[in-house]
Amino acid sequence: MTADELFQKILDKQSFLCIGLDPDLSKFPEKVLETDDPVYEFNKKIVDSTHEFAVAYKPNIAFYESLGSAGWWSLEKTVEYIRKRHPEIFLIADAKRGDIGNTSKRYARAWFDNFGFDAVTVAPYMGEDSVRPFLDYAGKWTIVLAVTSNDGASDFQFMKDAESDMYFFEKVIEKAASWGKRDNLMFVAGATQPEMLKRIRKLVPDHFLLVPGVGVQGGSLAAVADNGLNGACGLLVNSSRAIIHADESNEFELAARLKASVIKNEMAAALKKHGLTGRRA
């Protein structure tokens, strides 16, 4: 999928919402826990009730990995289900992988070939050869961590590089942007740091940014849109817990739908404000 194709999907739905499929079993209602594969059943219900408001889904792999091989299986079935029922969806594996080149190749194979995700999040610490094997997949996307949404972001990402006086995360963006292009590379830019989006837009005005941290983590959608939108949207804003665990009763999927529709409406308003409506010329 190209960046323009992704933009078209955003225009079609008037939404740049990505929903994080990070299922927390302790918040599952009884009727889901009683099924053979609660995680899969939960995901199906969430996806079926929210897909019209979302352009992307993003399972965070930790939530599946922590369940052992059963979790792996739930994830495989979830991806297959979304591909079959909602083929327009952009699917992101939030895996934050990264290793020496020879090894990163295997991670890329796992997430692109085996699972068939459109995109994978990648940690930049190990540099170019750890990221390159992901970028080398035709038609797939690599999403490099730049500014994350957690408290720990301030530990290293905001160190100043002595040579350039740039923040460390800016060096990550500058270098990674030279490895990939607008059609295969995005950056993670936490919603909890909206003022940083302006700095990021100076470095990569045209790239898509994946923005986590709206919702439970406290980021503001309006601030993100004002600082991050570009002429082809250029944003995927993620919300996980605030949508999928909005309610813990047997009617959880209705609460999720309501929450997703509210966010989608805010997004449609932001797109309108920036003149990004209807079909592209």
Next chain:
Amino acid sequence: MTADELFQKILDKQSFLCIGLDPDLSKFPEKVLETDDPVYEFNKKIVDSTHEFAVAYKPNIAFYESLGSAGWWSLEKTVEYIRKRHPEIFLIADAKRGDIGNTSKRYARAWFDNFGFDAVTVAPYMGEDSVRPFLDYAGKWTIVLAVTSNDGASDFQFMKDAESDMYFFEKVIEKAASWGKRDNLMFVAGATQPEMLKRIRKLVPDHFLLVPGVGVQGGSLAAVADNGLNGACGLLVNSSRAIIHADESNEFELAARLKASVIKNEMAAALKKHGLTGRRA
């Protein structure tokens, strides 16, 4: 396991060798490929033929993850086998995980609780709350990436921090050392950068270092030992391909054994040179 207990194991075997269980199916002999679970069969043979020369084994998770749920299953069986047959072994999951605190907790659970590893490698980019959930496991070890052995290490790890004039990897070590202690925290320090070991030893004279990159990647064991050994050894030196794929014939395990024993002898000599022989006082 405490650092002193690990040191005792090293003295007992006169070896600080960690063997990377990174099985490459394209290098498996026929007799292994014909079994029901080739990865498990291969690992068993490698472990049985090399365990007397090694204190630790380190499966790199990418090699299993890329095989889907079958790979997961091979890994579970491998860990169980080592625990049962060779209970003295220190087991490292080379996973290079790291996410926001809430999510890192799940990764820690996956590798410590579910699989029962003694240690997990963790990427530092997301800062304290991404590392903390691993450190919080009593009796377990967190191994934070500092200097890696790949070419890409030079992209970010050697940036200079404007405020302190320290390398970025040194800031990682300095900060992480304040989060953990000698008994639950190690650092990855690539053998391809032996001169950096001296700098690292100034920051963390007492911590264990996990040193990859000896063997195929070109690092020198002698240089690593001279620059990195401390009074309680303080090193685990890893070799993967050079041992496990030393030979691709049906007698691969003998070649692996021979290779491991040669490295072990070099290590015993280095320990002797540094007065680290016999039982501790």
